[in-house]
Amino acid sequence: MLISFEGIDGSGKSTQARLLHDYLSEAGQNPLMVREPGGTDLSEKIRSLLLNEDVQVEPMAELLLFSAARAQLCREKIRPALNEGRIVICDRFYDSSTAYQGAGRDVAVEDVDIDWLNSLHQRATGGLVPDRTYLVEVDAGTALARRNRSDAGPDRMEGASDGFYERVAAAYDRLARQEPDRFLRLDGTASISAIQARVQSDVNRLLAAARTEG
Numbered sequence: 155m156l157i158s159f160e161g162i163d164g165s166g167k168s169t170q171a172r173l174l175h176d177y178l179s180e181a182g183q184n185p186l187m188v189r190e191p192g193g194t195d196l197s198e199k200i201r202s203l204l205l206n207e208d209v210q211v212e213p214m215a216e217l218l219l220f221s222a223a224r225a226q227l228c229r230e231k232i233r234p235a236l237n238e239g240r241i242v243i244c245d246r247f248y249d250s251s252t253a254y255q256g257a258g259r260d261v262a263v264e265d266v267d268i269d270w271l272n273s274l275h276q277r278a279t280g281g282l283v284p285d286r287t288y289l290v291e292v293d294a295g296t297a298l299a300r301r302n303r304s305d306a307g308p309d310r311m312e313g314a315s316d317g318f319y320e321r322v323a324a325a326y327d328r329l330a331r332q333e334p335d336r337f338l339r340l341d342g343t344a345s346i347s348a349i350q351a352r353v354q355s356d357v358n359r360l361l362a363a364a365r366t367e368g
């Protein structure tokens with residue numbers, strides 16, 4: 155089973171992904187948790203290039219680099235783990251590229267269309283689609299306040315211009331409407347434990363359904 159967490163930077167999705175990983179580990183499930191971009195030697199190197207404030211990256215190059223990091227991660231880690239029957243938890247997956255590069259950076263509007271973007275995702279992932287995607291939703295102001303509380307300064311992505319996170323959030327909203335069976339929206343302003351309780355009950359339901367089907 156493949157589970158992804160999505161949301162704007164500071165929404166709290168990494169916190170939820172980690173807690174779900176801990177919960178499933180304690181339940182003896184041996185889940186694999188990965189973050190994007192990252193999770194393999196190559197993908198972590200691409201990550202440091204992409205987040206480095208001193209490197210200039212054009213929008214199309216940015217899209218292809220995120221996709222390259224994903225292609226490596228899917229083949230090296232995610233697909234093998236799924237083949238072993240493990241649950242894989244992704245802190246971000248291709249919906250991040252649709253929202254951040256497609257809408258945030260306007261690559262889709264300027265250079266490519268959405269069908270091409272979806273086809274790129276399909277090729278990069280080798281056809282992997284999450285069984286469930288948790289969209290942690292907070293307004294851009296709340297997310298910024300949470301990011302400002304962290305020790306690290308803004309990375310290259312977080313230094314984006316005004317309106318960027320509003321466009322990304324609007325794109326996530328569209329994705330969740332387009333695929334209501336895959337997406338589950340979570341109110342990211344609720345407490346960490348309340349959000350996690352919602353995630354755990356949903357995952358338990360999905361696992362029970364998978365057992366019945368299997």
Ligand code: ADP
Pocket residue numbers: 161162163164165166167168169170300301303304342343344345346349
């Ligand atoms: P993301 O992965 O979406 O960037 P994080 O999970 O790293 O976000 O959380 C960003 C910050 O917000 C962290 O300091 C975290 O402790 C805090 N945080 C996460 N979830 C909540 C929440 N539901 N309420 C208040 N603060 C939260």
Ligand code: TYD
Pocket residue numbers: 162163164168189190191220246247248250251252254255311312
């Ligand atoms: P990260 O520090 O992991 O942010 P977060 O904790 O919010 O997940 O940095 C990942 C950054 O890369 C984040 O700003 C989102 C961005 N990103 C994209 O723009 N496109 C993508 O396809 C992915 C996976 C991430």
